[in-house]
Amino acid sequence: MTTTDTRAPEVDPSLVQPTATPDTGGRPGVPMPRLVHVELRKMVDTRAGRWMLVTMSTISVVVLAVFLIWGPADEATYGTLLGLTSFPLVVLLPILGIMAATAEWSQRTGLVTFTLEPRRGRVVLAKVVAALLLGLVVTATAFAAAAVANVLGASVGDANGAWDVTWQVTLGVILGFAIFVLQGLAFGFVFLNTPFAIVASLLLPTIWSIAVSLVSSLSGPSKWLDLNQVTEPLFSGSMTGENWGQLTTSFGVWVLLPLLVGAWRVLHREVK
Amino acid sequence: MITVENLTKRYGGFTAVDDISFDVRPGSVVGFLGPNGAGKSTAMRMMTGLTPATSGRSSVLGKPYRDLHNPGRQVGVMLDASAQHPGRTGREVLRLAAIQIGVTKSRVDEALALVGLTDEEAGRRVRNYSLGMRQRLGLASALLGQPEVLILDEPANGLDPQGIHWMRGLLRGFADGGGTVLLSSHLLHEVQVIADDLVMIGRGRIVAQGTKDELLSRGGTTVRSTDDRALYAALERAEVPVTRVASGLVVDAEPGIVGQMALDERIVLLELRSGGSEGLEEMFLSLTAATSREGTAA
Numbered sequence: 001m002t003t004t005d006t007r008a009p010e011v012d013p014s015l016v017q018p019t020a021t022p023d024t025g026g027r028p029g030v031p032m033p034r035l036v037h038v039e040l041r042k043m044v045d046t047r048a049g050r051w052m053l054v055t056m057s058t059i060s061v062v063v064l065a066v067f068l069i070w071g072p073a074d075e076a077t078y079g080t081l082l083g084l085t086s087f088p089l090v091v092l093l094p095i096l097g098i099m100a101a102t103a104e105w106s107q108r109t110g111l112v113t114f115t116l117e118p119r120r121g122r123v124v125l126a127k128v129v130a131a132l133l134l135g136l137v138v139t140a141t142a143f144a145a146a147a148v149a150n151v152l153g154a155s156v157g158d159a160n161g162a163w164d165v166t167w168q169v170t171l172g173v174i175l176g177f178a179i180f181v182l183q184g185l186a187f188g189f190v191f192l193n194t195p196f197a198i199v200a201s202l203l204l205p206t207i208w209s210i211a212v213s214l215v216s217s218l219s220g221p222s223k224w225l226d227l228n229q230v231t232e233p234l235f236s237g238s239m240t241g242e243n244w245g246q247l248t249t250s251f252g253v254w255v256l257l258p259l260l261v262g263a264w265r266v267l268h269r270e271v272k
Numbered sequence: 273m274i275t276v277e278n279l280t281k282r283y284g285g286f287t288a289v290d291d292i293s294f295d296v297r298p299g300s301v302v303g304f305l306g307p308n309g310a311g312k313s314t315a316m317r318m319m320t321g322l323t324p325a326t327s328g329r330s331s332v333l334g335k336p337y338r339d340l341h342n343p344g345r346q347v348g349v350m351l352d353a354s355a356q357h358p359g360r361t362g363r364e365v366l367r368l369a370a371i372q373i374g375v376t377k378s379r380v381d382e383a384l385a386l387v388g389l390t391d392e393e394a395g396r397r398v399r400n401y402s403l404g405m406r407q408r409l410g411l412a413s414a415l416l417g418q419p420e421v422l423i424l425d426e427p428a429n430g431l432d433p434q435g436i437h438w439m440r441g442l443l444r445g446f447a448d449g450g451g452t453v454l455l456s457s458h459l460l461h462e463v464q465v466i467a468d469d470l471v472m473i474g475r476g477r478i479v480a481q482g483t484k485d486e487l488l489s490r491g492g493t494t495v496r497s498t499d500d501r502a503l504y505a506a507l508e509r510a511e512v513p514v515t516r517v518a519s520g521l522v523v524d525a526e527p528g529i530v531g532q533m534a535l536d537e538r539i540v541l542l543e544l545r546s547g548g549s550e551g552l553e554e555m556f557l558s559l560t561a562a563t564s565r566e567g568t569a570a
Contacts, residue, residue, distance in 0.1 A: 016386065016442055018451030019418040021345040028341045030372055038372045045368075046359040108355035111322065112365075112413065115349045116372045118321040118338040271322040 030117045035126035036133070042109075043100050043134055052099065053138070056092050060085040060142060064149040068159060076159035079169065081146040086173060086235060089142060090180055090228075091202075093135055097184025098197045100131045101262070105192040110271045120267050128185060128259075135181035139174055168237030176231045183227065183255045189262020192269070205254075224249045273298055273452055274319065274421060278328035281314050281476075288314045290476035291328065296454045296469075298420070301447045303463030303484075304456040305556065306473035312456040313351065315473070316425050319454075320349050332421055344373030347421045348414030353406040353429070358399035362389060362409045365398065366416060373417045383412040388438075403430030411439070421452040428462050440466045460556045472556065493527045496520030496543040497534060506537045 043049045063084050068076060104110030104123075117123050154161025184201060191197040205228055212222040223229065223246055230246040233239050239247070274296040281289040289311040296302040306312050317323035319330045321337040332340065332347050340346050356365055366380045384394050387408040398406065407430050414422060422443070428436045444466055447453050457463045463470070470487055472480040480487060497503050500521055507514040510533065513524040520543065523530050527544050534541050 016415060016446050017418075017449040018420040018446060020420055021342070021418075028339065030342055030344075030374070034371055034374060038368055041368060041371065045364055046357060048359065103357065107357040108352070109357050111351055111355040112369065113372075114322055115320050115347075115351070116344040116369060118340070118343060268324070270324065271317070 029119050029122050032122065032126060032129075035117065035122060036129045039100065039123075039126045039130035040133060042103065043096070043130060046103075048099060052092070052096055056089060056096075056138060057141065057145070059088040059092075060145055063088060064145060068149060068153045068157060073153075073158045074160050076150070076153045076157075077162040077164045078146060078150045079162075079164040081149050081153075082143065082165060082169070082173065083235065085142040085146050086177075089138060089177065090231075093138065093177055093180040094184030094187065094201045095198055096134065096138075097131045097181045097186075098188035098194060098201065100127050100134075101185045101188025102192055102194045102197055105269075106194050108272070114271050121263070124189070124263050124266055128182070131181050131185050132178055135177050136174070139177045142173075142177075143170075166237050168239070169235070172234040172237050172239065176234045179227070179231065179251060179255060182259065186255050186258035186262050189266055190258045192262075192265065225253055226250065227254045273334065274302075274330070274332050274423070274454055275334075276315070276319065276328075276330045279315060279318055279325055279330055280327045281311075281318060281323065282326045287476050289318065292471075292473065292476075292478050293328075294469075294471045294478070294481055296421075296452050298452045299447055299450050300468040301443060301453040301455065301466050302469045302471060303467030304454060304471050304473065305460060305463060306456075306458065308458050310458075310473045311476040312458075312473060313425055316351060316423055316454075316456060320347070320351070320423060322351070332423075342373060342417075344369065344419075345375075345417040346419050347423060348417065348419040349423045350407075350410040350414040350427060351423075351425045353403070353410035356398045356406065356409070359397060361395050361397055362401065362405075363394040365409060366394075366412060369413050369416055375417055379416060379418075383416045386415060386442075387412040404432070404435060407431060411442075420450075422446065422454070424453070424455040426457060427455055428457060428459075436462065493523045493525060493530050493546050494520060494543065495523060495527075495530050495534075495541065498540040498542065502537060503534060503539050506533055506539075 044053065064081055067081065067084055104113050113123060114120055150159070150161055150163070153159030184197075187197045187201040188194075191200060205226065208222070208226060209228075212218045212226070227250045230243065230250045233243045234247060276295070277293050279289055279292050280287070292311075292315060294302070304312050304315070314323060318325045319332065319337060320343075329336070331337070332343075337343060337347070343349075360368075363380065363384065366383060367377070370377065370380050384391075389405065389408055389412065393401075393405065398409070401409065407427060411424070411427060414424065427439060427443075431439060443453050443455065447468075455463065455467075464484065467484055469483050470481065471478060494517075495503065496519060500516070504514060504516065504521055507521070507523060507530070512529070512533075515522050527546055531541065531544055534544075
C-alpha cells in the first residue's frame with residue numbers, strides 16, 4: 001500500500017464549517033465516565049489486548065481441566081480450584097495493567113489521547129479505574145470458572161466438590177487481584193515501555209527473593225516487603241493484624257511508590 | 273484564534289524553537305513554513321500542551337491549550353498521522369475519539385465520508401493503510417468534533433496533487449466560514465495557494481512573516497534588457513533601488529515604472545515581471561538555505 005492517494009471526495013461544506021463550542025458550564029475536562037469508557041475499550045479493541053484475555057482464560061481452563069482429570073479427587077474443592085485458576089492470573093494481571101499504561105507511548109497514541117484531554121492526571125486516573133474494572137471482570141470469571149469446574153468434577157467425576165471458600169478468601173482474592181493489576185499499571189507508568197516494564201515486574205520480585213535467600217539478615221524485612229509472600233495469607237483468608245501491616249508496607253513499596261513516580265513521569269514527559 | 277508569544281524550547285544546549293511570536297486570526301489560514309527540522313513540529317506540540325515550553329506562552333481561543341474544557345470540540349489537531357495503533361481499524365480510531373470528546377456515532381460516519389474513506393477502508397486495520405489514507409484518517413479525527421480551530425502538521429504529506437487540491441478546498445471553506453487554520457509544510461507551493469499569511473521558520477527562528485501579498489511583493493521586479501548596464505545607470509540616476517543578478521536586474525519598484533524608464537531610455541526589454549511566486553520561492557530557498565539541514569542542496 002504505497003500508492004499515492006488520488007481521491008477527492010465531494011465535500012458538503014456544512015460538515016466542515018467551524019462550530020463554536022464555548023467553555024460554558026461544567027467543570028473543565030472530559031467527564032470521567034467517558035474517559036474510563038475509552039480506556040476500557042482501548043484495552044480490549046486490539047489483538048494484543050484480546051489475546052491477553054484469551055490467554056488468561058485458556059490457561060485457567062487448562063489448569064482446571066488437568067487438575068480435575070489427573071489431580072487427587074478428594075482435594076478437588078472449590079477453594080483448591082479457585083487457587084489453581086488464580087495462580088496464572090497473578091502473573092498475567094500485571095501485564096494487563098502494563099499494557100494499559102504503556103500503549104500511549106509505545107504506539108504513540110498519546111499524541112491523540114493527550115491532545116483530547118491535556119489534563120493528563122485525569123487520563124492516568126481513568127486508566128487506573130478501567131484496569132481495576134477489567135481486573136474485576138477477570139476475577140469474576142475466575143470465580144465462575146472454578147465454580148463450574150467444581151460442579152462438573154463432583155457430578156461427572158468423583159471430585160470432592162466441597163464449597164469451602166469463606167468470605168475472607170473471596171475478599172482476599174478480589175483484593176489480591178486488584179493489587180496485582182495496580183502493580184502492573186504502576187510499573188507500566190514508571191517505564192512507559194512494555195518489554196522493560198514486563199521484565200521488571202517479573203524479575204524484580206524474583207531478584208528480591210533470591211537476595212533474601214542469600215543474605216540472611218534480609219529475611220526479617222522480606223516478610224514486610226515481598227508482595228508474593230505477603231499476599232499468601234490474603235488468598236488463603238488467614239490475615240492477621242501483622243499480615244495487614246506487612247501487606248500495607250509491601251503495597252506501599254511495590255505499588256504506591258512506583259504509581260506515584262510513574263504518574264509524575266506521565267504528567268511531565270514530552271509527548272512525541 | 274491562536275496566539276503565540278515568545279515561545280521557546282531548549283533541549284540542553286540546543287534551541288529547537290527560538291522566541292517565536294505570531295497570531296492566527298479567525299477566518300484565515302496561516303502557513304507555517306520551514307525545512308525539515310526547523311522546529312515546526314516542536315512549536316505545534318507546545319501550542320497543544322504536549323511539550324512544555326521552556327519560556328513564552330501560547331493560547332488557543334484565548335486560553336492556554338491545557339485550560340480548554342473539551343479541546344476536541346474546540347480545536348482539531350493532527351500532529352502525526354502515523355501515530356496510530358496499527359492494530360485498530362480506522363473506524364475504531366475515530367470511535368475512541370468520538371467517545372472521548374462526546375460526539376455521536378453518526379458523526380464518525382460523517383467524518384469518514386468527509387475525507388473520502390469508504391466503509392471497507394474504515395474497517396481495515398491502520399497497519400494496512402497508505403500514508404495518504406492515514407492523513408485522511410488524521411484529518412477526519414481533527415474534524416470530528418466540529419472545531420473552530422485547526423492545527424495541522426504537514427497535512428499534505430502522502431497526498432497526490434488532486435488530494436492536495438481537495439484538501440485546500442476543504443480548509444479554505446473552513447476558514448471562509450470563520451474558522452482558524454494553522455498548517456505547516458516544508459514545501460512553499462503547497463501552502464502558497466491557500467494561505468493568507470505566512471510564517472517562515474529556520475533553525476527555530478522566524479525568518480520572515482507577514483501576509484502572503486506583502487511577502488510576494490517584496491520580491492520586486494525582475495527585468496532583462498538588451499542593455500542592462502544603461503538601464504541600471506538610469507535607475508540609479510532616478511534613485512530607484514536596483515541590484516544586479518545573474519539573470520538581469522531586480523528592481524524595488526512596480527513593473528510599470530521600470531517599463532516607462534526603459535521606454536524613455538529607448539532600451540529594448542527582453543523580460544519584465546514582478547517577483548511573483550518565483551520571488552517568494554527564491555526568498556524561501558535563500559532564507560532557509562542557510563538554516564536547512566540539506567544546506568544549499570535544498
